[in-house]
Amino acid sequence: MKFSLYLIVSFLITAISALYLDVPASPSPQPVCIRDFVSEGQLVVVNIKTDGSVGDGQRLDLHIFDSIGNEYRRKQNVAGQIKVAFTSHHNAAFDVCFTNHMDGKWNKNAKVSREIELDIESGAAARDWNAIQASEKLKPVEVELRRIEEVTAEIVSELQYLKRREEKMRNTNESTNSRVKWFSILVIFALVTLGVYQIQYLRHYFKVKHII
Incomplete structure (x- = not known):
């Protein structure tokens, strides 16, 4: 039963495909960002594939940073x-942002863009399992079981983190x-207290004025 559950989890994770973006070029472009969340100390690998080439009239800039202010990568062109x-x-959470600057050779009304294929892997999915298999001389089944074990451990760790967050928010x-x-x-x-004081003050005032 557990092995079947591991296979289902593995299939769901490997079934996730890359993201495809179309980032338009502009003289004053706005960044196009993709956001993901990672745990502390987790390995993250961002694979980027774009069309076009350097000097084709577009300058695609890359900026990777997290919500706390840490910068992981900044690259132009x-x-x-x-x-x-x-x-x-x-x-x-961390953001992978693309900014596509239009070069002066293009007409400002021209519609030009860069197509981007983005694949973000983190944790066990980001590790080079082929290198691990070669270095430790593991069989393919052993590698797959080890990968599933690490993925499952990450899921358990994430659930424990969410539980701690829920307890903290509840407290x-x-x-x-x-x-x-x-x-x-x-x-x-x-x-x-203020109402009682006002009543006593008014009673005293009326008595002094011989109203009551």
């Missing part, structure tokens, strides 16, 4: 195939509710 590998510094919510409750009680007490 990307063309052909390029591979970027890095290890994440934090549990955070924060309970703490906030407790503070709001006591603040509401304090406000009610202050309003009641």
Whole structure:
């Protein structure tokens, strides 16, 4: 049963295909970004394949950074195939951004673009299993089982991380509710005290003025 589950998980992961983007060129372009999330210390490999070539009137720039501010790669004039590998510094989302600048040789009204094939692999999927198989002299079945084992371990680790996040958010919510409750009680007490004081003050005022 467990082996069947491992095979299903492996199939779902390997069935994911690359992303295909069409990034239009412009004299003042806006970046086109793809966002993904990785855990701290996780290996990430970004495979990029573009059409066009350097000097064809378009300048495609690449920028990879995370939501915390760490920069992993910045490269100008990307063309052909390029591979970027890095290890994440934090549990955070990271962006792979492309900016396509139009060269002066093109008419501003011309519609030119770069087609990009983007494949992002992380964790066990990003490792070079062929090199591991060769170095450790493993059989194909052993390599596949080891890969499935690491993928499953990553899924368990991710679920544990989500569980810790949920517990932290629940504790924060309970703490906030407790503070709001006591603040509401304090406000009610202050309003009641102020109302009693105003009544006593008005009674004293009316007595002094011989109204009552």
